[in-house]
Amino acid sequence: MRRVFVTRRLPEAGVRGLLAAPDLVVDIRQRDDAIPRQELLQRIEGCSGVITILSDRVDREFLAAAGDHLRIVANYAVGFDNIDLAACSEAGVAVSNTPDVLTNATADLAMALMLAVSRRFREGQSLAESGSWSGWEPMQLLGRDVSGATLGIIGMGRIGTALAKRAQGFAMNVLYHNRRPNPEAESRMDVRFAELPSLLEQSDFVSLHCPLSEATHHLIGAPELKRMKESAVIINTARGAIIDEQALLEALLQKQIWGAGLDVFEREPEITQGLAHLPNVVMLPHLGSATTEARTAMARLCSEAVLAVLQHKKVAHLLNPEVIS
Ligand code: DGY
Numbered sequence: 001m002r003r004v005f006v007t008r009r010l011p012e013a014g015v016r017g018l019l020a021a022p023d024l025v026v027d028i029r030q031r032d033d034a035i036p037r038q039e040l041l042q043r044i045e046g047c048s049g050v051i052t053i054l055s056d057r058v059d060r061e062f063l064a065a066a067g068d069h070l071r072i073v074a075n076y077a078v079g080f081d082n083i084d085l086a087a088c089s090e091a092g093v094a095v096s097n098t099p100d101v102l103t104n105a106t107a108d109l110a111m112a113l114m115l116a117v118s119r120r121f122r123e124g125q126s127l128a129e130s131g132s133w134s135g136w137e138p139m140q141l142l143g144r145d146v147s148g149a150t151l152g153i154i155g156m157g158r159i160g161t162a163l164a165k166r167a168q169g170f171a172m173n174v175l176y177h178n179r180r181p182n183p184e185a186e187s188r189m190d191v192r193f194a195e196l197p198s199l200l201e202q203s204d205f206v207s208l209h210c211p212l213s214e215a216t217h218h219l220i221g222a223p224e225l226k227r228m229k230e231s232a233v234i235i236n237t238a239r240g241a242i243i244d245e246q247a248l249l250e251a252l253l254q255k256q257i258w259g260a261g262l263d264v265f266e267r268e269p270e271i272t273q274g275l276a277h278l279p280n281v282v283m284l285p286h287l288g289s290a291t292t293e294a295r296t297a298m299a300r301l302c303s304e305a306v307l308a309v310l311q312h313k314k315v316a317h318l319l320n321p322e323v324i325s
Contacts, residue, residue, distance in 0.1 A: 007035050
């Protein structure tokens with residue numbers, strides 16, 4: 001019997017189809033914490049399919065440990081910077097991801113972070129909880145308007161586009177930067193392409209939505225932060241390492257920018273020391289896609305991809321379709 005290993009507990013409704021497959025043994029590690037590398041390498045041995053999450057490194061060592069039966073790695077994320085795609089393709093292993101189903105959840109969270117930072121939720125909540133709030137004051141915790149402000153979106157793909165739509169509902173002006181201009185987005189919405197330096201200089205909010213790659217690692221470092229307005233807020237719901245976290249800490253301490261909303265971190269789950277104590281930083285533990293709907297749909301997409309590849313059927317979201325031609 002062919003075996004499939006799932007490295008973490010996933011929403012049950014999303015894996016039902018996989019569990020019901022008559023010709024498969026599905027081994028789900030019924031835990032939420034990170035799987036130790038050695039355990040991962042042992043448990044994938046001889047598997048035909050593996051469902052991984054974003055912190056499971058899929059590299060040549062992984063492929064060697066799995067062996068020749070491996071046909072598919074279904075990554076439970078839209079981002080796939082944990083996967084050596086070239087090595088998988090060379091080994092004839094298909095790789096899938098989970099786009100679309102988490103677009104709205106992630107764009108909602110980016111919008112929520114923009115509001116939370118600009119309206120000083122963190123300081124407001126502390127004051128309301130402290131027992132020392134003495135009542136309404138005209139000058140208390142003044143934030144900044146989102147309406148009418150300029151939002152610079154870096155990475156105008158699915159999530160960037162969904163954020164642009166939300167931002168326009170808040171009467172924001174939207175600029176974007178992408179590897180290439182996105183004429184489709186420009187024809188559907190009032191958004192303008194800008195080169196990165198110009199976007200950073202003009203934006204009141206900068207939100208990151210590009211994938212992490214060699215080209216985008218530390219895309220935002222000290223020089224880029226210096227270009228931003230002193231009143232600007234940076235939002236990251238993409239991947240932590242797109243920002244140089246130490247440079248961000250320094251920019252915030254020196255008040256080069258006004259605040260940050262961070263859902264992702266450079267060395268998760270570690271967070272650069274000092275960041276957590278800043279009042280103008282709102283931090284979340286990588287919750288972009290964390291709704292029951294999105295996470296269930298992600299599990300369903302992974303299950304369907306595994307089943308489709310093993311049954312030689314068409315797969316919806318393959319990152320290296322050439323391997324199953
Ligand atoms: C992703 O999908 O890449 C997120 O970071 C987790 O949902």
